Amino acid sequence: MYEIKWYFPQSIDEALGLIKLESVIPHAGGTGILKSRLLEKIKGLVDLGKLPINYFCEENGEIKIGAMQTYNDVIENLQQIDPDSILIKALSQAASTPLRNRITVGGSVSYFPIWSDIMGPLIALDAKVTLLGENAGMYDIRYFAKNRLLRRNSLVKEVKFEKDRWRSYYFRAARTSFDYAAFTISILAKKDKNLVKDIRIVVTGCARKFSRLEDLEEELKGKETQDLNFDDIFKDINLEFRGKRHGSPEYLNHLFQVELARGLSKIFGD
Ligand SMILES: Cc1cc2nc3c(=O)[nH]c(=O)nc-3n(C[C@H](O)[C@H](O)[C@H](O)COP(=O)(O)OP(=O)(O)OC[C@H]3O[C@@H](n4cnc5c(N)ncnc54)[C@H](O)[C@@H]3O)c2cc1C
Structure with missing residues (x-):
């Protein structure tokens, strides 16, 4: 048994200095660190709780969410300004109330577990991730998710996205309400008449x-919604899934097709 050293920096600069130390990593909600194998390799944890990255604001048509906002903070704050937000639909189904009070946006974007309920909606919203430290800058969330090395010696400061009026739909494939999602579907849409x-x-x-x-987005754009036959559309769309405890890859692909068709017909149904 070895000891993990805790650090409680009071400023961003102090925190950025600490995460450069070997095997010392940021600690936000701690829910991912606890569950992962990370603990075996960690020598120190840098608590982010005192840093000025726990905020939520609407500025110049954008919604900015500080990294230390929890899932429940985001739900409560969005309910004030955008009660139809896809993030409310998604995050309120994640994990449990006590966990939603701990899980942070920064930790979830950085960790991006396969069952994430926040990444689909953020990718659909074309969110940007602001990093501080070695890779300081603002990144498209898809680029950030694909380039894991960006996280090296860096802190997620915030995610932001345009505030816009979307119809939204969110689906998580899970066997019980507390289950991890096998996959999620996020749909944002705008209609002009039909x-x-x-x-x-x-x-x-x-x-x-x-x-x-x-490809599907392009195929659907400009179409009359009453002419869309979703059952036909979905048959040509296949996704590769890895077999896991939720079912075989074939089963998950079929479930995805059925739920995609349901999602599309719901989002365009009045
Ligand atoms: C039982 C259980 C069920 C769960 N179910 C769901 C679910 O259904 N849906 C869902 O979306 N999530 C779920 N989660 C949460 C998810 O699995 C992760 O644990 C969570 O997203 C991590 O967020 P955190 O704030 O706890 O991060 P932490 O555990 O503190 O950190 C995770 C990683 O991110 C790094 N990190 C943290 N903050 C930052 C930052 N600001 N900048 C850079 N790096 C940072 C840490 O160093 C670590 O590597 C569940 C968790 C548990 C324990």
Whole structure:
């Protein structure tokens, strides 16, 4: 048994200095660190609780969420300004109330577990991730998710996205309400009378971890919603899933097709 040293920095600069130390990592909600194998290799944890990265604001048409906001903070804050937000639909189904009071946005974006309930909606919202430290800068969330090395000696400061009026739909494939999701589907859409004006569709939990269905989005844009036959559309869309305890890859692909068709018909049904 070895001891883990805790650090409680009072400033961002102090925290950035500490995470450069060997095997010393940021600690936000701690729920991912506890569950992962990370603990075996860690020598120190840097508590982020005193840093000025726990905020939520709307500025110049953008919603900015500080890294230390918990899932429940985000739900409560969004309910004030955007009660139809897909993030409310998604995060209120994640884990349990005590966990939602701990799980943070920064920890979840950095860790991005395959069962994540936040990454699909953030990718659909075209969110940007702001990093501080070695890789300081603002990154498209898809680029950030694919380039894991960006996290090296860096802290997630905030995620932000445009505040816009979307119709939204969120589905998580889980066997019970407390189960980890096998995959999730996030759909954002805009209608102009009966035309599909804009649409974004994101799946997480597939073999590539996440997939934005851009070909399907293009196919749907400009179509009359009453002419869409969702049962036909979904048959050509296949995603690769890794067999896991939720079912075989074939079963998960079929479930994905059925739920995608349901999601699309719900989002365009009035
Ligand atoms: C039983 C259980 C069920 C769960 N179910 C769900 C679920 O259904 N849906 C869901 O979305 N999530 C769920 N989660 C949460 C998810 O699995 C992760 O644990 C969580 O997203 C991590 O967030 P955290 O704030 O606890 O991060 P931490 O555990 O503190 O950190 C996770 C990783 O991110 C790094 N990190 C933390 N903050 C930052 C930062 N600001 N900048 C850079 N790096 C940082 C840490 O160093 C660590 O490597 C569940 C967790 C548990 C324990």
